[in-house]
Amino acid sequence: MKKHPYLFSFIVLLIVIPFIARYQWNKRSERFLNILVVDKTVLDGNRQEHIPLFWIIEHDKYVKGNGLQYKPDKDYFGLLPDEKGNFEVNDFSDFSDSALNILANKFDVAYYTDMYGVYAGEWYERY
16 A cells, blocks of 8 residues: 555644644734624524624634623623513614714724614514
8 A cells, every 4th residue: 555655744743733724823913993782683692693794803812902801791882681581772873973973983893784673573482
């Protein structure tokens, strides 16, 4: 049986490359970016509409201006449900024009997902 001369090197590379990639990612410094996330269609705690964005934010090591990491369950505007069927609406309806201008100047990026809201039928089926 003839052995392939590069087989061992190939297997070693397959094992070593993920460790090298992880080391380089750990070595990368955090970057500051203020992101405004608006999601009005959060039906439950999984927040599936904006989870991909928060994965990218974490993967690319973006942090808020104060240095804290983003949290998908807290760092967005929109419907904030709890597990019991209660909810809070955190939106811009109570903001004055000057408060909106301050908010607009604070954020570098705005990300809007599913702005239609939660249908009443979906809400009552769930809770």
